[in-house]
Amino acid sequence: MIKKSLKEIERISVEQFKCFPKLNLSLILENIRSLANIGSVFRSADCFRINKIYLTGFSGTPPHRSIQKTALGSTQSVDWEYAKNSIDVIKYLEKKNIHVMALEQTDESISLLEFKPKTNVHYALVVGNEIQGVNQRTLDQVKAAIEIPQFGTKHSFNVSNSASIFMWDFFYKVSTS
């Protein structure tokens, strides 16, 4: 078994990426403190061809050296936009018939084990701050909350890990449904 060289791992160009069909999934990153986390989310979003990333609140935006350090250029490929207020973005997306959910532990959360994306629906997922999670006022605006089941001593995942888990799960389920 021979490891592939970078040359052998064929990848598409930024121009090709822009033209290719995307996953029916956008992300809304609300008040993400760590620029390293933002960059890592971009990198995973590039791999799974996420439709768009909305950066809101005090989330940092590209171009920034600390985002680039983990995004490794994926801020060029993945479409993104900054908006001060997540709720404005949610209202805009809902008007476009996009089903907005939050990744959060609430009294009504659906376990990611149970969540089955519909192939004809476009989704957006709000991912919240590293410490506070998604704002309650933002939660009041979304259709549903998804929770990644956890069985350990900690209460949450690193934010780029939870976003990456959700992106993979979404891709897996729409690919195998």
Added chain:
Amino acid sequence: MIKKSLKEIERISVEQFKCFPKLNLSLILENIRSLANIGSVFRSADCFRINKIYLTGFSGTPPHRSIQKTALGSTQSVDWEYAKNSIDVIKYLEKKNIHVMALEQTDESISLLEFKPKTNVHYALVVGNEIQGVNQRTLDQVKAAIEIPQFGTKHSFNVSNSASIFMWDFFYKVSTS
């Protein structure tokens, strides 16, 4: 929909964690440069009750402030051990009938879309260095390689993101099979 408070999100103690059954999955972290990545892997490993983490090569080990910053105490719950040489760990695990695989892009990799863990087999997964991936000599010792399919402009994920995706996928598949 009301966000749960930390008090409402019940979590087990370190002592309970030690006694509870674990997932049939261990990780071998080979030459991981970033202590933040090691800590994030511990945090996800705690959430999914991973059996054990082997830290090998020049991977840093707890206790370390930079690991703690992202592990948030999960180095206390998740069982771990340091070994200089991954290959010694692999040989030891294989003798115990543990099926060792690598997370790597090779000429024989199996897509994570296709990988179906058997519920009666205990697995271990080698996750390699941030730049170089898993060593070729280490790959020569493992039974199989698993590849997370990627469709973007980049060649790989952040290492804690790829490990977390694998852990979730493993948990999901054994839970729903």
